Amino acid sequence: MAFEDYYNNNPITVVDQNRWDDRIPEVVMQFLTGPIVYTPLVTWDDRSARTGAESTIYSEMIEGDVDFDDIAYDAQYIPDPLSIDSRQRRTSMKRYGDKVQLHKVSNYFQMWRMTGGRDWKPILRGVLGNNVRRKMEMVSRNAYMVGDKAWWTYGGNATNFNELDATSKFTLEQVNRWNLGLAQTGTPVVPNGLLTDKIVIVPPGAVYDFQSSLATASQSEASLWLSSRLYHDSALRYEVGTWKNVRFVEAPNDRYGFNPSVLYNCGAIEVQYEVAAAINAGDGSPDPETTKVDGVWYVGQKDVTHYIQLEPFSPGDFAVHDIVTLHTLRTNAYGVTNGVNFMSGKTINRRVVAVDNDNYRIAVDRPIMKNYTTDLGSGVYGYITKGTHVGFCLAQGAGGAIHGSVNKQLEFYEPRPIDDFESVWRFVWDILGGTDIWEPHAFEAHFVAVTLAKPGGVISPPAAGS
Secondary structure (H helix, E strand, C coil), X not given: CCHHHHHCCCHHHHCCCCCCCCXXXXXXXXXXXXXXXXXXXXEEECHHHHHCCCCCEEEEEEECCCCCCCCCCCCCCCCCCCCEEXXXXXXXXXXXEEEEEEEHHHHCCCCCCECCECCCHHHHHHHHHHHHHHHHHHHHHHHCCCCCHHHCEECCCCCCHHHCCHHHCCCHHHHHHHHHHCCCCCCCCCCCCCCCCEEEEECHHHHHHHHHHHHCCCHHHHCCCEEHHHHHHHCCCCEEEEECCEEEEECCCCCXXXXXXXXXXXXXXXXXXXXXXCECCCCCCCCCCCCCECCCXXXXXXXXXXXXXXXXXXXXXXXXXXXXXXXXXXXXCCCCCCEECCCCCCCEEEEEEEEECCCCXXXXXXXXXXXXXXXCCCCCCCEEEEECCEEEEEEECCCCCEEEEEEEEEEEECCCCCCCCCCEEEEEEEEEEEEEECCHHHEEEEEEECCEEEXXXXXXXXXXXX
Protein backbone atom coordinates (compact mmCIF):
# COMPACT_ATOMS: atom_id res chain seq x y z
CA MET A 1 0.00 0.00 0.00
CA ALA A 2 1.10 3.57 -0.68
CA PHE A 3 1.53 6.07 2.13
CA GLU A 4 -1.65 7.84 1.06
CA ASP A 5 -3.60 4.62 1.57
CA TYR A 6 -2.60 4.57 5.23
CA TYR A 7 -2.94 8.30 5.73
CA ASN A 8 -6.42 8.49 4.27
CA ASN A 9 -7.70 5.37 6.04
CA ASN A 10 -10.50 6.85 8.11
CA PRO A 11 -12.27 4.39 10.47
CA ILE A 12 -15.07 6.88 11.10
CA THR A 13 -16.26 6.92 7.48
CA VAL A 14 -18.14 3.67 8.06
CA VAL A 15 -20.39 5.43 10.56
CA ASP A 16 -23.68 6.46 9.04
CA GLN A 17 -26.03 5.90 11.98
CA ASN A 18 -25.15 9.26 13.53
CA ARG A 19 -26.50 11.29 10.60
CA TRP A 20 -30.18 11.80 11.18
CA ASP A 21 -32.72 14.49 11.83
CA ASP A 22 -32.24 16.36 15.09
CA ARG A 23 -34.73 14.46 17.23
CA ILE A 24 -32.74 13.32 20.26
CA PRO A 25 -30.64 15.94 22.05
CA GLU A 26 -27.72 13.76 23.09
CA VAL A 27 -26.33 10.30 22.51
CA VAL A 28 -24.09 9.04 25.30
CA MET A 29 -21.33 6.74 24.11
CA GLN A 30 -19.59 4.75 26.83
CA PHE A 31 -16.34 2.89 26.37
CA LEU A 32 -15.72 0.87 29.50
CA THR A 33 -12.16 0.30 30.55
CA GLY A 34 -12.09 -3.36 31.46
CA PRO A 35 -10.03 -5.24 33.99
CA ILE A 36 -6.66 -6.96 33.76
CA VAL A 37 -5.53 -10.18 35.43
CA TYR A 38 -2.42 -11.33 33.50
CA THR A 39 -0.41 -8.12 33.11
CA PRO A 40 0.19 -7.62 36.87
CA LEU A 41 1.74 -11.11 37.12
CA VAL A 42 4.59 -10.12 34.81
CA THR A 43 7.73 -8.78 36.49
CA TRP A 44 8.58 -5.66 34.47
CA ASP A 45 11.92 -3.84 34.48
CA ASP A 46 13.55 -1.07 32.42
CA ARG A 47 17.15 -2.33 32.37
CA SER A 48 17.11 -2.37 28.58
CA ALA A 49 16.10 1.28 28.54
CA ARG A 50 18.97 2.18 30.86
CA THR A 51 21.63 0.20 29.00
CA GLY A 52 20.39 0.69 25.43
CA ALA A 53 20.85 -3.02 24.70
CA GLU A 54 18.31 -4.77 22.50
CA SER A 55 18.75 -7.95 24.52
CA THR A 56 20.01 -8.46 28.05
CA ILE A 57 21.74 -11.65 29.21
CA TYR A 58 21.27 -12.57 32.85
CA SER A 59 23.85 -15.05 34.18
CA GLU A 60 23.42 -17.28 37.19
CA MET A 61 25.89 -19.56 38.93
CA ILE A 62 25.16 -23.28 39.17
CA GLU A 63 26.58 -24.74 42.36
CA GLY A 64 28.24 -28.13 42.35
CA ASP A 65 26.54 -31.25 43.64
CA VAL A 66 27.12 -32.11 47.27
CA ASP A 67 29.24 -35.19 47.93
CA PHE A 68 28.31 -36.22 51.46
CA ASP A 69 30.60 -39.23 51.69
CA ASP A 70 32.95 -39.15 54.68
CA ILE A 71 36.71 -38.56 54.33
CA ALA A 72 39.32 -41.03 55.56
CA TYR A 73 41.11 -40.09 58.75
CA ASP A 74 44.50 -40.20 57.08
CA ALA A 75 43.47 -38.49 53.80
CA GLN A 76 45.81 -35.64 52.79
CA TYR A 77 43.92 -34.40 49.73
CA ILE A 78 40.38 -34.03 48.42
CA PRO A 79 40.70 -35.37 44.89
CA ASP A 80 37.78 -33.52 43.28
CA PRO A 81 37.38 -29.88 44.25
CA LEU A 82 33.91 -28.40 44.36
CA SER A 83 32.94 -27.31 40.86
CA ILE A 84 30.65 -24.55 39.66
CA ASP A 85 29.05 -23.78 36.32
CA SER A 86 26.67 -21.18 34.95
CA ARG A 87 23.46 -20.73 33.07
CA GLN A 88 21.99 -17.72 31.29
CA ARG A 89 18.65 -16.21 30.44
CA ARG A 90 18.16 -13.77 27.59
CA THR A 91 15.43 -11.16 27.19
CA SER A 92 13.65 -10.49 23.91
CA MET A 93 12.32 -7.25 22.51
CA LYS A 94 9.35 -6.38 20.29
CA ARG A 95 7.44 -3.29 19.33
CA TYR A 96 3.71 -2.86 19.90
CA GLY A 97 1.46 0.01 18.94
CA ASP A 98 -1.76 1.20 17.37
CA LYS A 99 -3.52 4.35 16.28
CA VAL A 100 -6.81 6.08 15.75
CA GLN A 101 -7.38 8.74 13.14
CA LEU A 102 -10.15 11.01 12.00
CA HIS A 103 -10.94 13.19 9.02
CA LYS A 104 -12.27 16.50 10.31
CA VAL A 105 -15.34 16.32 8.06
CA SER A 106 -16.59 13.52 10.34
CA ASN A 107 -17.12 16.16 13.01
CA TYR A 108 -19.17 18.50 10.83
CA PHE A 109 -22.45 16.83 9.89
CA GLN A 110 -23.46 14.48 12.66
CA MET A 111 -25.55 14.70 15.79
CA TRP A 112 -23.72 12.52 18.30
CA ARG A 113 -22.50 14.61 21.17
CA MET A 114 -19.51 13.48 23.17
CA THR A 115 -18.49 15.40 26.33
CA GLY A 116 -20.85 18.22 25.38
CA GLY A 117 -19.59 18.67 21.82
CA ARG A 118 -19.37 16.97 18.45
CA ASP A 119 -15.63 16.40 18.47
CA TRP A 120 -14.65 12.75 18.09
CA LYS A 121 -11.07 13.28 19.25
CA PRO A 122 -11.55 12.93 23.04
CA ILE A 123 -13.46 9.69 22.70
CA LEU A 124 -10.94 8.29 20.21
CA ARG A 125 -8.16 9.07 22.68
CA GLY A 126 -10.10 6.99 25.19
CA VAL A 127 -10.47 4.16 22.68
CA LEU A 128 -6.72 4.17 22.10
CA GLY A 129 -6.01 4.13 25.82
CA ASN A 130 -8.30 1.14 26.20
CA ASN A 131 -6.47 -0.47 23.28
CA VAL A 132 -3.21 -0.27 25.24
CA ARG A 133 -4.70 -2.16 28.16
CA ARG A 134 -6.31 -4.83 25.99
CA LYS A 135 -3.24 -5.39 23.84
CA MET A 136 -0.76 -5.65 26.70
CA GLU A 137 -3.12 -7.98 28.56
CA MET A 138 -3.11 -10.37 25.57
CA VAL A 139 0.68 -10.08 25.25
CA SER A 140 1.00 -10.97 28.95
CA ARG A 141 -1.43 -13.88 28.66
CA ASN A 142 0.28 -15.30 25.60
CA ALA A 143 3.69 -15.08 27.26
CA TYR A 144 2.73 -18.10 29.36
CA MET A 145 2.05 -20.16 26.23
CA VAL A 146 5.22 -19.72 24.16
CA GLY A 147 7.38 -22.20 26.05
CA ASP A 148 7.97 -25.91 25.68
CA LYS A 149 4.61 -27.70 25.39
CA ALA A 150 6.08 -30.62 27.32
CA TRP A 151 5.32 -28.52 30.41
CA TRP A 152 1.64 -28.17 29.51
CA THR A 153 -0.98 -30.31 31.19
CA TYR A 154 -4.51 -31.20 30.18
CA GLY A 155 -7.74 -32.23 31.85
CA GLY A 156 -8.60 -35.93 32.04
CA ASN A 157 -6.50 -38.15 29.80
CA ALA A 158 -6.07 -35.60 27.00
CA THR A 159 -2.60 -34.92 25.61
CA ASN A 160 -3.47 -32.04 23.27
CA PHE A 161 -6.32 -29.70 22.35
CA ASN A 162 -7.88 -32.17 19.92
CA GLU A 163 -8.51 -34.72 22.67
CA LEU A 164 -10.34 -32.41 25.08
CA ASP A 165 -13.94 -33.48 25.63
CA ALA A 166 -16.50 -33.86 28.43
CA THR A 167 -14.08 -36.10 30.33
CA SER A 168 -11.44 -33.33 30.33
CA LYS A 169 -13.13 -30.71 32.48
CA PHE A 170 -11.54 -29.07 35.51
CA THR A 171 -11.46 -31.38 38.55
CA LEU A 172 -10.37 -31.49 42.16
CA GLU A 173 -7.42 -33.77 41.41
CA GLN A 174 -5.66 -31.06 39.45
CA VAL A 175 -5.41 -28.88 42.56
CA ASN A 176 -3.64 -31.71 44.38
CA ARG A 177 -1.15 -31.98 41.52
CA TRP A 178 -0.41 -28.25 41.66
CA ASN A 179 0.30 -28.48 45.37
CA LEU A 180 2.75 -31.25 44.54
CA GLY A 181 4.36 -29.81 41.43
CA LEU A 182 4.55 -26.04 41.61
CA ALA A 183 7.85 -25.07 43.14
CA GLN A 184 8.41 -22.41 45.75
CA THR A 185 11.29 -20.31 44.44
CA GLY A 186 11.43 -17.93 47.38
CA THR A 187 9.18 -15.18 46.03
CA PRO A 188 5.51 -15.25 47.08
CA VAL A 189 3.14 -15.03 44.13
CA VAL A 190 0.76 -12.99 46.28
CA PRO A 191 2.42 -9.80 47.60
CA ASN A 192 2.94 -10.10 51.36
CA GLY A 193 1.40 -13.56 51.15
CA LEU A 194 2.61 -16.94 52.32
CA LEU A 195 5.15 -18.93 50.32
CA THR A 196 2.68 -21.81 50.29
CA ASP A 197 0.01 -19.72 48.55
CA LYS A 198 -0.73 -20.51 44.94
CA ILE A 199 -3.14 -18.80 42.60
CA VAL A 200 -4.95 -20.06 39.54
CA ILE A 201 -6.62 -17.81 37.00
CA VAL A 202 -9.52 -19.67 35.42
CA PRO A 203 -12.49 -18.87 33.18
CA PRO A 204 -15.94 -18.84 34.79
CA GLY A 205 -16.75 -22.17 33.16
CA ALA A 206 -13.86 -23.87 34.96
CA VAL A 207 -15.21 -22.59 38.29
CA TYR A 208 -18.62 -23.93 37.25
CA ASP A 209 -17.13 -27.34 36.45
CA PHE A 210 -14.99 -27.31 39.61
CA GLN A 211 -18.00 -26.55 41.80
CA SER A 212 -19.91 -29.35 40.07
CA SER A 213 -17.03 -31.68 40.92
CA LEU A 214 -16.98 -30.36 44.48
CA ALA A 215 -20.69 -31.06 44.88
CA THR A 216 -20.06 -34.77 44.37
CA ALA A 217 -16.94 -34.92 46.53
CA SER A 218 -16.83 -36.32 50.03
CA GLN A 219 -18.06 -34.10 52.82
CA SER A 220 -14.53 -33.58 54.14
CA GLU A 221 -13.24 -32.59 50.70
CA ALA A 222 -16.15 -30.24 49.99
CA SER A 223 -15.75 -28.52 53.35
CA LEU A 224 -12.23 -27.37 52.40
CA TRP A 225 -13.63 -24.82 49.95
CA LEU A 226 -13.56 -21.37 51.52
CA SER A 227 -15.48 -18.65 49.76
CA SER A 228 -13.63 -15.35 49.37
CA ARG A 229 -16.64 -13.67 50.99
CA LEU A 230 -15.38 -15.06 54.29
CA TYR A 231 -12.02 -13.32 53.93
CA HIS A 232 -12.88 -10.50 51.54
CA ASP A 233 -10.61 -7.99 53.31
CA SER A 234 -7.54 -9.87 52.07
CA ALA A 235 -9.00 -11.29 48.86
CA LEU A 236 -7.41 -10.61 45.50
CA ARG A 237 -9.36 -8.80 42.84
CA TYR A 238 -11.75 -11.28 41.16
CA GLU A 239 -10.90 -13.98 43.70
CA VAL A 240 -13.81 -16.33 44.33
CA GLY A 241 -12.37 -18.68 46.96
CA THR A 242 -9.58 -20.99 48.03
CA TRP A 243 -9.16 -24.74 48.19
CA LYS A 244 -6.10 -26.54 49.58
CA ASN A 245 -3.84 -23.45 49.48
CA VAL A 246 -4.84 -22.63 45.89
CA ARG A 247 -6.61 -19.31 45.50
CA PHE A 248 -9.06 -19.18 42.60
CA VAL A 249 -9.22 -15.98 40.55
CA GLU A 250 -12.03 -15.93 38.00
CA ALA A 251 -11.04 -14.00 34.87
CA PRO A 252 -13.92 -11.61 34.14
CA ASN A 253 -15.78 -11.54 30.84
CA ASP A 254 -15.68 -8.46 28.69
CA ARG A 255 -18.87 -6.46 28.11
CA TYR A 256 -19.80 -8.74 25.19
CA GLY A 257 -19.55 -11.98 27.17
CA PHE A 258 -16.15 -13.18 25.96
CA ASN A 259 -13.38 -14.27 28.32
CA PRO A 260 -9.58 -13.95 27.94
CA SER A 261 -9.10 -17.34 29.65
CA VAL A 262 -11.04 -19.18 26.94
CA LEU A 263 -9.41 -20.18 23.66
CA TYR A 264 -12.58 -20.25 21.61
CA ASN A 265 -12.97 -23.06 19.04
CA CYS A 266 -9.33 -24.09 19.46
CA GLY A 267 -10.13 -27.73 20.22
CA ALA A 268 -11.50 -30.41 17.94
CA ILE A 269 -13.16 -28.82 14.91
CA GLU A 270 -16.86 -29.41 14.33
CA VAL A 271 -17.09 -27.34 11.16
CA GLN A 272 -14.73 -24.98 9.35
CA TYR A 273 -15.61 -22.98 6.24
CA GLU A 274 -13.77 -20.51 4.05
CA VAL A 275 -14.82 -16.87 3.99
CA ALA A 276 -15.71 -16.38 0.33
CA ALA A 277 -15.91 -12.57 0.16
CA ALA A 278 -13.83 -9.75 1.58
CA ILE A 279 -14.94 -8.35 4.93
CA ASN A 280 -14.53 -4.62 5.51
CA ALA A 281 -14.44 -3.09 8.96
CA GLY A 282 -18.05 -2.57 10.00
CA ASP A 283 -19.49 -5.58 8.14
CA GLY A 284 -21.15 -8.63 9.62
CA SER A 285 -24.06 -7.54 11.85
CA PRO A 286 -27.76 -7.41 10.94
CA ASP A 287 -29.22 -4.27 9.38
CA PRO A 288 -30.00 -1.89 12.27
CA GLU A 289 -32.88 -0.47 10.22
CA THR A 290 -34.74 -3.78 10.28
CA THR A 291 -33.32 -6.13 12.91
CA LYS A 292 -32.58 -5.92 16.61
CA VAL A 293 -29.84 -8.10 18.08
CA ASP A 294 -31.09 -9.98 21.15
CA GLY A 295 -34.28 -8.00 20.86
CA VAL A 296 -32.45 -4.95 22.25
CA TRP A 297 -29.60 -3.60 20.13
CA TYR A 298 -29.64 -1.83 16.78
CA VAL A 299 -26.06 -2.73 15.98
CA GLY A 300 -23.64 -1.08 13.60
CA GLN A 301 -24.29 1.04 10.54
CA LYS A 302 -26.69 0.96 7.58
CA ASP A 303 -24.42 1.22 4.56
CA VAL A 304 -22.31 -1.89 5.16
CA THR A 305 -22.61 -5.59 4.36
CA HIS A 306 -24.83 -7.19 6.99
CA TYR A 307 -23.46 -10.72 6.84
CA ILE A 308 -20.34 -12.83 6.39
CA GLN A 309 -20.32 -14.71 3.10
CA LEU A 310 -19.07 -18.30 3.39
CA GLU A 311 -18.51 -21.14 0.97
CA PRO A 312 -21.50 -23.55 0.75
CA PHE A 313 -22.34 -25.18 4.08
CA SER A 314 -25.03 -27.59 5.21
CA PRO A 315 -28.19 -26.75 7.18
CA GLY A 316 -27.52 -27.28 10.86
CA ASP A 317 -23.81 -26.44 10.64
CA PHE A 318 -24.50 -23.11 12.31
CA ALA A 319 -27.21 -22.12 14.76
CA VAL A 320 -28.14 -18.91 16.51
CA HIS A 321 -25.98 -18.35 19.61
CA ASP A 322 -23.11 -20.49 18.31
CA ILE A 323 -19.77 -18.89 19.16
CA VAL A 324 -17.53 -18.91 16.09
CA THR A 325 -13.99 -17.76 15.41
CA LEU A 326 -12.87 -15.74 12.40
CA HIS A 327 -9.18 -16.23 11.62
CA THR A 328 -6.68 -16.00 8.79
CA LEU A 329 -3.99 -18.32 10.18
CA ARG A 330 -4.38 -22.05 10.77
CA THR A 331 -2.03 -24.24 12.76
CA ASN A 332 -1.36 -27.88 13.62
CA ALA A 333 0.75 -26.91 16.64
CA TYR A 334 -1.83 -27.84 19.29
CA GLY A 335 -2.90 -31.22 17.97
CA VAL A 336 -5.75 -29.97 15.77
CA THR A 337 -5.26 -30.18 12.01
CA ASN A 338 -5.84 -26.71 10.50
CA GLY A 339 -6.82 -25.48 13.94
CA VAL A 340 -7.41 -21.93 15.09
CA ASN A 341 -4.20 -19.99 15.78
CA PHE A 342 -5.19 -18.12 18.94
CA MET A 343 -1.81 -16.34 19.04
CA SER A 344 -2.69 -14.33 15.92
CA GLY A 345 -3.98 -10.79 16.33
CA LYS A 346 -6.34 -11.38 13.39
CA THR A 347 -8.18 -14.10 15.32
CA ILE A 348 -11.47 -12.78 16.74
CA ASN A 349 -14.63 -14.32 18.18
CA ARG A 350 -18.28 -13.54 17.60
CA ARG A 351 -21.72 -14.96 18.48
CA VAL A 352 -23.99 -15.98 15.61
CA VAL A 353 -27.33 -14.14 15.63
CA ALA A 354 -28.72 -15.12 12.20
CA VAL A 355 -28.11 -17.93 9.70
CA ASP A 356 -29.02 -17.88 5.99
CA ASN A 357 -28.71 -21.50 4.88
CA ASP A 358 -29.83 -20.72 1.32
CA ASN A 359 -27.17 -18.09 0.61
CA TYR A 360 -24.49 -19.52 2.95
CA ARG A 361 -24.29 -16.45 5.17
CA ILE A 362 -24.14 -15.79 8.87
CA ALA A 363 -24.62 -12.57 10.82
CA VAL A 364 -22.94 -11.94 14.16
CA ASP A 365 -23.62 -9.97 17.32
CA ARG A 366 -21.08 -7.22 16.63
CA PRO A 367 -19.53 -5.86 13.46
CA ILE A 368 -16.17 -7.20 12.37
CA MET A 369 -13.93 -4.32 13.38
CA LYS A 370 -10.92 -5.15 11.18
CA ASN A 371 -10.45 -5.49 7.44
CA TYR A 372 -10.24 -9.03 6.12
CA THR A 373 -9.67 -7.98 2.53
CA THR A 374 -6.45 -9.84 1.68
CA ASP A 375 -7.00 -12.79 -0.62
CA LEU A 376 -5.27 -15.75 1.05
CA GLY A 377 -5.53 -17.67 -2.20
CA SER A 378 -8.33 -18.81 -4.54
CA GLY A 379 -10.74 -16.18 -3.24
CA VAL A 380 -10.41 -17.12 0.43
CA TYR A 381 -10.34 -14.21 2.88
CA GLY A 382 -10.30 -16.15 6.14
CA TYR A 383 -11.94 -19.05 7.92
CA ILE A 384 -14.93 -19.43 10.22
CA THR A 385 -14.41 -22.26 12.69
CA LYS A 386 -16.74 -23.85 15.23
CA GLY A 387 -15.30 -26.43 17.59
CA THR A 388 -14.51 -27.35 21.17
CA HIS A 389 -13.74 -24.39 23.42
CA VAL A 390 -10.54 -24.68 25.44
CA GLY A 391 -10.23 -23.28 28.96
CA PHE A 392 -6.81 -21.88 29.91
CA CYS A 393 -6.08 -22.32 33.62
CA LEU A 394 -2.92 -20.50 34.69
CA ALA A 395 -1.60 -21.79 38.02
CA GLN A 396 1.33 -19.98 39.59
CA GLY A 397 3.15 -20.93 42.77
CA ALA A 398 5.78 -18.20 42.96
CA GLY A 399 6.49 -14.74 41.64
CA GLY A 400 8.74 -13.92 38.71
CA ALA A 401 7.45 -16.58 36.33
CA ILE A 402 7.41 -14.13 33.40
CA HIS A 403 9.98 -11.37 32.92
CA GLY A 404 9.00 -8.24 31.02
CA SER A 405 11.65 -5.91 29.61
CA VAL A 406 10.84 -2.35 28.59
CA ASN A 407 13.32 -0.55 26.33
CA LYS A 408 11.12 2.44 25.53
CA GLN A 409 8.27 3.35 27.82
CA LEU A 410 4.75 3.67 26.50
CA GLU A 411 4.51 6.86 24.49
CA PHE A 412 1.62 8.66 22.79
CA TYR A 413 1.98 10.83 19.69
CA GLU A 414 -0.27 13.38 18.02
CA PRO A 415 1.35 14.05 14.63
CA ARG A 416 0.51 17.27 12.86
CA PRO A 417 -1.79 16.82 9.82
CA ILE A 418 0.28 17.08 6.66
CA ASP A 419 -2.21 17.38 3.80
CA ASP A 420 -3.15 20.72 2.21
CA PHE A 421 -6.21 21.20 4.40
CA GLU A 422 -4.74 19.69 7.58
CA SER A 423 -7.66 17.29 7.49
CA VAL A 424 -6.53 14.04 9.08
CA TRP A 425 -5.99 13.96 12.83
CA ARG A 426 -4.03 11.00 14.20
CA PHE A 427 -3.31 9.71 17.68
CA VAL A 428 -0.76 6.93 18.05
CA TRP A 429 1.02 4.91 20.72
CA ASP A 430 3.95 2.54 20.80
CA ILE A 431 6.18 0.72 23.24
CA LEU A 432 9.34 -1.32 22.91
CA GLY A 433 9.20 -4.29 25.22
CA GLY A 434 9.29 -8.03 25.44
CA THR A 435 8.13 -10.85 27.65
CA ASP A 436 9.97 -14.09 28.37
CA ILE A 437 9.40 -17.15 30.51
CA TRP A 438 11.76 -16.72 33.46
CA GLU A 439 10.90 -19.40 36.00
CA PRO A 440 9.25 -22.38 34.28
CA HIS A 441 8.95 -24.22 37.61
CA ALA A 442 6.85 -21.39 39.04
CA PHE A 443 3.74 -21.87 36.90
CA GLU A 444 1.75 -24.37 34.91
CA ALA A 445 -0.40 -23.88 31.82
CA HIS A 446 -3.31 -26.27 32.19
CA PHE A 447 -5.95 -26.74 29.47
CA VAL A 448 -9.43 -28.16 29.91
CA ALA A 449 -12.67 -28.52 28.00
CA VAL A 450 -14.83 -25.79 29.46
CA THR A 451 -18.53 -25.12 29.88
CA LEU A 452 -19.71 -21.77 28.51
CA ALA A 453 -22.86 -19.80 29.13
CA LYS A 454 -25.14 -18.86 26.25
CA PRO A 455 -28.55 -17.16 26.13
CA GLY A 456 -31.04 -19.62 27.53
CA GLY A 457 -28.55 -22.30 28.59
CA VAL A 458 -24.98 -23.51 28.42
CA ILE A 459 -22.54 -24.81 25.80
CA SER A 460 -21.22 -28.12 27.11
CA PRO A 461 -18.03 -29.85 25.97
CA PRO A 462 -18.65 -32.68 23.48
CA ALA A 463 -19.07 -36.23 24.73
CA ALA A 464 -16.08 -38.54 24.56
CA GLY A 465 -15.60 -39.98 21.10
CA SER A 466 -18.02 -37.58 19.40
